[in-house]
Amino acid sequence: MGYRNLSECVYDLEKTGQLIRIDTELDANLEIAAVQRRVYQSGGPALLFTRVKGCSFPMLGNLFGTLERTRFLFRDTLPAVLHLLSLKTDPMRLMKSPAAWPGTLRGTLNLLPRKVSRGPALDCQTRIENLPQLVSWPKDGGPFITLPQVYSESVSRPGWRHSNLGMYRVQLAGNQYRPNEEVGLHYQIHRGIGCHHTEALEQGKPFRVNIFIGGPPALTMAAVMPLPEGMPELCFAGLLGGRRVPLICQPGQLPVPAEVDFCISGTVIPNKTLPEGPFGDHLGYYSLQHDFPVLAVDRVTHRRGAIWPFTSVGRPPQEDSTFGAFIHELTGPLIPELVPGVKAVHAVDAAGVHPLLLAIGSERYAPFAEQQAPQELLTQASALLGTGQLSLAKYLFIVAGQDNPQLDIHDVPAFFSHLLERVDWQRDLHFHTRTTIDTLDYSGSGFQQGSKLVIAATGPVQRQLPCELPGDLFLPAGFRKPRIVLPGVLVIEAPAHHAPRGEADTAAQSFCNAIDPEQSINGFPLIVLTDDSDWTARNLNNFLWATFTRSDPAVDSYGIGAHTVSKHWGCSGSLVIDARRKGHHAPALEDDPVIEKKVDALGAPGGPLHGVI
Known part of the structure; x- marks a missing residue:
């Protein structure tokens, strides 16, 4: 009880x-x-x-x-809750064998x-x-x-x-x-x-x-x-x-x-x-x-x-991260029923939850086709962006489960590698411009206004992802300190951002214009421009937080060899995301050094938190 x-x-x-x-x-x-x-x-x-x-x-x-x-x-009730939630997809299971679900029956009371x-x-x-x-x-x-x-x-x-x-x-x-x-x-x-x-x-x-x-x-x-x-x-x-x-x-x-x-x-x-x-x-x-x-x-x-x-919230993970993990345990199994064909979703906590949503879907529309292209994945992406809190996702990366049945959606590096090995930037970028975004997200063009980007990838591996910098790597003037944060993902330190809110930045555009799609840097399918490449590449959490909380997809996505065909934007070289701090961004949270010293004292020998912190 x-x-x-x-x-x-x-x-x-x-x-x-x-x-x-x-x-x-x-x-x-x-x-x-x-x-x-x-x-x-x-x-x-x-x-x-x-x-x-x-x-x-x-x-x-x-x-x-x-x-x-x-x-x-909730140890006394979790089994009954999980059973009852599963019955949402098949209530007849309880009717057919009520004796097998005694805890569930009691829970409904x-x-x-x-x-x-x-x-x-x-x-x-x-x-x-x-x-x-x-x-x-x-x-x-x-x-x-x-x-x-x-x-x-x-x-x-x-x-x-x-x-x-x-x-x-x-x-x-x-x-x-x-x-x-x-x-x-x-x-x-x-x-x-x-x-x-x-x-x-x-x-x-x-x-x-x-x-x-x-x-x-x-x-x-x-x-x-x-x-x-x-x-x-x-x-x-x-x-x-x-x-x-x-x-x-x-x-x-x-x-x-x-x-x-x-x-x-x-x-x-x-x-x-x-x-x-x-x-x-x-x-x-x-x-x-x-x-x-x-x-x-x-x-x-x-x-x-x-x-x-x-509680006190801040840059994740924080205590509210547990809410998300617990909710996923309860509701994760329901996702395939809410959106047919979707096997799993993961709102990435380290990226601020809503800025980045990963999904594993299915591609079953044309199994007879010699060359697979995202079709059903796009239908599933649209459904996800119309479902409850998932609709707040800013970046949605979705892949087909049959391309790697063992892919773990919570293994973020493995998911990025799977997607980047298969993605075609001329085909697989799908923008929603001038739409609503999370109230707390200041990366957009206005309050609660911004854009979304769906990246859908399926099919065989198209490229091997580099894990080392090429010897002939070329960077335009003002861009420096290239750092590899994940296979195929390059972080580069760029000059400070100066463009007005909602407008393209000339420095980011000049970076792309100065590089030919045939140059070796394009071996990295994803390039992220940042204010501090050492800090951004120091660990995965820094990369995820900076990249996806500090960019608006429609404004801050650039491409080497970019072009538009029938209003569809893509690029023949690397996709470039501008994750620098912008003038319209809200200030980042910083601890008060005086307060932190008081907390340190509580953890010192004889303090109430000694051995805890």
């Missing part, structure tokens, strides 16, 4: 040696987040900060810090929430200023809730059956928000709450929102799950948590899970937005100030002994 509330979870983790208490007084302004990030990087335990400066509530960090601990939290008239979540009232004021990075615009569960309902079909529970960050103070009366509600495109908000505005009805913090871990995980349409997150929380979610239902109020630790209730102010941010986000940069909806706060309640769970 799963945890009834967060306190039970903390007790269990401490009892099993997976949580430590930190009784040293620490500040929620920068210090606590820095500690959590450091402990995550060391693979350490969950952390209960019992003395938060100026705040009476303890804070819980690194709860989902390892995949092993996340599995442990927990899908429906149960209504209650009261619960501990409403026992006490407080104010926004009394909540933990977590600031994760030095340039953040104020304190944020980083593990919120934002609950909304359809105004035309009220009730939990047509609800959305999503993790949309919340700014508690700062900027132009009225203290204790307003909070900022940041939600990105392609999110369920947007449909509810649009509906309320169209009908001129108040848009009520509840923000839950804490409660059983299943509620937090449900808020980030990409669930099948029609399954409310509250149902999944009951399934994953091993018990029906008790909902406090009061007249005129949105329901509140009885066991959450905090609840902020309010109404989104119609047609009002205020600047939200900056905020150090999971791409490793600051998302800058932009106007987002404002929640007028009616009340703030909490349970007795409430605990404030939090």
